[in-house]
Amino acid sequence: MSNYYQPDIETASREEIEKLQSERLVKAVKRVYEKVPIYRERMDEAGVKPEDIKGIEDLYKLPFTSKQDLRDTYPYGMFAVPMEEVARLHASSGTTGKQIVVGYTQNDLDIWGDIVARQLVAAGITKKDKVHVAYGYGLFTGGLGIAEGSRRLGCTSIPVSSGNTARQLTIMQDFLSDAIACTPSYAMYLGESAAKAGIDTSKLPLRAGIFGAEPWTEEMRKEIEKSLNIKAYDIYGLTEIMGPGVAYECSEQRGMHVNEDHFIIEILDPETHKPVPDGEKGEIVFTCLTKEAFPLIRFRTKDIGTVTHEKCACGRTFVRMSKPMGRIDDMLIIRGVNVFPSQIETVLLQMNLSPNYQIIVDRKGVLDTIEVQVEMTEDTFSDTISDISRYERELADRLKSVLGIAAKATFVSAGSIARSEGKAKRVIDRRNLV
Amino acid sequence: MFIKQLSVFVENKQGALSEIISLLSNSGVNMRAVSIADTQDFGILRIIVNDIDLAVDTLKKHNVIVRANNVIGVELADKPGSLARVLELLTSGGVNVEYMYAFVTPGNADAAYLVLRASHNEKAEKILADNNFKMLSEDDIKNM
Numbered sequence: 001m002s003n004y005y006q007p008d009i010e011t012a013s014r015e016e017i018e019k020l021q022s023e024r025l026v027k028a029v030k031r032v033y034e035k036v037p038i039y040r041e042r043m044d045e046a047g048v049k050p051e052d053i054k055g056i057e058d059l060y061k062l063p064f065t066s067k068q069d070l071r072d073t074y075p076y077g078m079f080a081v082p083m084e085e086v087a088r089l090h091a092s093s094g095t096t097g098k099q100i101v102v103g104y105t106q107n108d109l110d111i112w113g114d115i116v117a118r119q120l121v122a123a124g125i126t127k128k129d130k131v132h133v134a135y136g137y138g139l140f141t142g143g144l145g146i147a148e149g150s151r152r153l154g155c156t157s158i159p160v161s162s163g164n165t166a167r168q169l170t171i172m173q174d175f176l177s178d179a180i181a182c183t184p185s186y187a188m189y190l191g192e193s194a195a196k197a198g199i200d201t202s203k204l205p206l207r208a209g210i211f212g213a214e215p216w217t218e219e220m221r222k223e224i225e226k227s228l229n230i231k232a233y234d235i236y237g238l239t240e241i242m243g244p245g246v247a248y249e250c251s252e253q254r255g256m257h258v259n260e261d262h263f264i265i266e267i268l269d270p271e272t273h274k275p276v277p278d279g280e281k282g283e284i285v286f287t288c289l290t291k292e293a294f295p296l297i298r299f300r301t302k303d304i305g306t307v308t309h310e311k312c313a314c315g316r317t318f319v320r321m322s323k324p325m326g327r328i329d330d331m332l333i334i335r336g337v338n339v340f341p342s343q344i345e346t347v348l349l350q351m352n353l354s355p356n357y358q359i360i361v362d363r364k365g366v367l368d369t370i371e372v373q374v375e376m377t378e379d380t381f382s383d384t385i386s387d388i389s390r391y392e393r394e395l396a397d398r399l400k401s402v403l404g405i406a407a408k409a410t411f412v413s414a415g416s417i418a419r420s421e422g423k424a425k426r427v428i429d430r431r432n433l434v
Numbered sequence: 435m436f437i438k439q440l441s442v443f444v445e446n447k448q449g450a451l452s453e454i455i456s457l458l459s460n461s462g463v464n465m466r467a468v469s470i471a472d473t474q475d476f477g478i479l480r481i482i483v484n485d486i487d488l489a490v491d492t493l494k495k496h497n498v499i500v501r502a503n504n505v506i507g508v509e510l511a512d513k514p515g516s517l518a519r520v521l522e523l524l525t526s527g528g529v530n531v532e533y534m535y536a537f538v539t540p541g542n543a544d545a546a547y548l549v550l551r552a553s554h555n556e557k558a559e560k561i562l563a564d565n566n567f568k569m570l571s572e573d574d575i576k577n578m
Contacts, residue, residue: 376443376476376499383441383478383503383551384532385471392475410475413445415497 005121005153006114009261010316014309017260017317022055024289025264029053029062032295035080038073039297056264059287064273065299070100070240079103081293091139092239102239103293109148111290112242115259116149116235119248122257122314123208123233125179127154132177132206134186135213136162141243142213146181149245162186165193172206173199179208184216184224184232191227201229210235212244215324215342219349221253234323240299241286247321252313255320262290265321266298267307270328270338278308281338283328284321302328304340332427334361334368337405341426344372347398351391353380358417363431371408372399375417435569436504436559438486439549442479443499446472454479454498461492466578467537467549480535482507482549484576505551506559507570512538512546520548520562527561529554539578 004010012020030050032039042063043049052061070078079086086103104112125131131150135142143161150157160171162182168190171177180187187209194201206228212235224232236256237244246263247256258265267282268275276282284305288295303324312320326340333339341359348357354375362369372395380391388411395409444450451470458465458481466482483489486502493500510516517536524531530553538546547570552558563569 378499378501381441381443381499381501383439383480383501383505385473385478386532388476388478389473411443411445412476413443413450414499416445 003121003124004316005118010118010257010318012317014317018056020261021264021289022057024261025056025059025287026050026053028287028289028291028295029297032080032297036078036295038069038078059264059266059298060275062287062298064285065296067100067240067300067302071098074098075101076103078296079293080295081105086293088144089139090141090144090239090243100240105292108242108290108292108294110152111262112145112245113148113152115242115245115248115262116145117153118259119210119233119235119245120149120153120155120179122248122250122316123179123210123231124251125153125155125208129178130156130158130175132158132160132168132172132175132180134160134162134168134180134182134190135244140213141237141239142181142183145237145243145245146210165190166197169194169197169199172204176205178205179210180206180228180230181210181235183213184211184220185214187211187224187228187232188220191224195227201227204229206230208233210244212236217346217349236321236323238286238301240294240296240301241288242291246286250312250314250316254312255308255322257312257316257318258307258321260318263288265307265319267305270304270331278310279306281306281325281340284324304328304331304338330426332359332361332370332429334370335405337403339370339403339405343402344399347395347402348374351395351398353377353391353395354414356415356417357426359427361427361429361431368431369408370403370405371410373410373412373417375414376411377414380411435563435571436555437482437507437549437570437572437575438502439505439551440479440481440483440486440489440493441501441503442481442493444470444477444479446475446477451477451479454493457492457496457498458483458489461488463489463492466539466575467535467547469533469535469549471533480533480549482537482575484578486572503551504555505549506555506562507575508548508550508562509568509570510536510546510548512544516546517548520550520567523561523565524552524558527557529558529561541578 033050046063048061087106088104091101133146137143147157209230209232221232233249235244236247247258249256264287266285270283284301284303286299304326305324306322307319326342354377356375358373360371392409399407464484469480471478532551534550536548
């Protein structure tokens with residue numbers, strides 16, 4: 001049985017959670033209408049007044065916020081408090097465009113600390129433990145976000161920050177880190193480096209890892225758990241909404257609990273913008289309920305995911321979200337089914353096939369067809385047709401079960417998939433040419 | 435005793451086979467026997483060469499997927515009934531043939547050579563050796 005940091009809310013009934021969300025949403029909408037010009041304009045355009053929002057059932061009436069809105073109002077156009085109340089600024093790296101800047105009041109920082117502390121406790125961390133923070137400290141939310149959570153929980157944080165792997169390993173051994181927080185790819189690297197340095201990780205007190213800020217797979221989780229001899233937890237967050245801690249994983253490791261007392265998650269059909277049922281894929285959209293400095297309403301993340309309201313064995317009642325499964329911009333619609341290249345990548349990874357693949361979409365008559373071409377590798381190649389055909393059939397079967405539609409699987413020569421600037425072109429859609 | 439066969443993945447598109455053969459010939463690899471198995475989408479080129487290491491290195495350098503794998507090389511009398519006898523022995527020994535092909539050499543006009551890959555290579559090899567068939571070695575292939 002798990003421990004909780006704030007058991008009253010973490011195990012509250014659905015009715016209690018929704019009642020709290022409704023009360024908070026009404027206030028949040030009123031606040032942004034008064035304080036943030038772009039929200040007032042958008043709501044006026046849509047003919048929605050703050051008093052039209054009486055609870056979460058009215059959420060759909062509110063206009064969306066996009067990443068572009070944040071860029072257009074850069075730097076401070078969406079702040080809802082005067083700068084004298086802003087305790088700290090963070091910024092997103094801007095890998096997909098201009099950077100954006102976000103602000104936090106002291107109260108925002110305390111809430112951020114609380115939701116990160118929920119993750120720490122869910123990972124079995126107590127006040128007695130030392131949390132090794134190998135996320136970067138700075139404008140990036142990772143380092144200071146985990147530090148904020150450690151402070152609220154009352155455990156010891158070790159602010160190593162990122163980089164200098166040899167030093168990370170020395171500190172891990174000498175300072176006796178009980179838990180580590182960093183990106184999953186860095187955790188993989190630490191594990192490999194520890195093995196190379198001849199460090200027996202089973203002799204270290206390290207027992208939990210909190211990893212996020214980039215996409216990772218179940219295979220990576222297994223790898224990290226083995227090489228660092230820990231249990232690895234997935235933490236979700238995004239700078240625009242808060243930073244790490246928007247959703248957190250419990251020991252069940254079956255989806256991340258969204259901190260619903262502070263955020264509303266919606267999963268929307270990318271075409272109709274209507275909510276999809278539990279388990280179905282759609283765009284992840286967040287609304288901040290308590291944020292003071294930078295409160296976003298219906299922020300479209302462009303990430304694809306699912307939610308489930310199913311009861312979790314850990315006892316927490318917050319809805320669980322999946323890992324983001326891809327970006328909305330990459331989505332293909334084939335025979336009415338939404339298909340994401342990332343789903344195909346996962347299958348290839350599971351089968352230990354080449355990461356160099358191409359999706360060919362075509363239309364034969366009235367029917368869309370999808371073919372996944374994968375470069376042959378030495379591991380997969382065999383001198384008999386039957387061995388290779390077996391791989392093709394297994395790939396086709398797995399693709400069908402993951403995508404929900406039949407796909408043809410074909411092996412092609414190594415290096416034959418066209419690359420531009422080192423990156424393979426993933427999708428060839430021939431349907432428009434017909 | 436086994437011999438090494440060069441197995442090459444060939445995509446089913448124009449020029450793919452010719453490209454591989456050119457690479458081998460340019461590096462001076464000589465072929466004793468060639469066979470190709472094909473499906474709708476791809477083929478497997480199987481070759482017995484005089485210098486397997488050179489052949490593998492050459493193709494790998496050009497990013498071609500290859501494998502050097504064990505096959506049985508067996509000498510038969512070049513007359514009716516020889517092959518039938520081999521297959522009967524294997525069948526009664528419970529071994530299936532995955533694939534096979536044959537070649538002859540000008541050096542030995544009375545013999546034909548069979549290249550064979552069985553479901554259980556070791557078992558097949560033992561059956562044939564026990565029945566006094568001459569099994570080919572790597573040296574035999576080099577010196578042909």
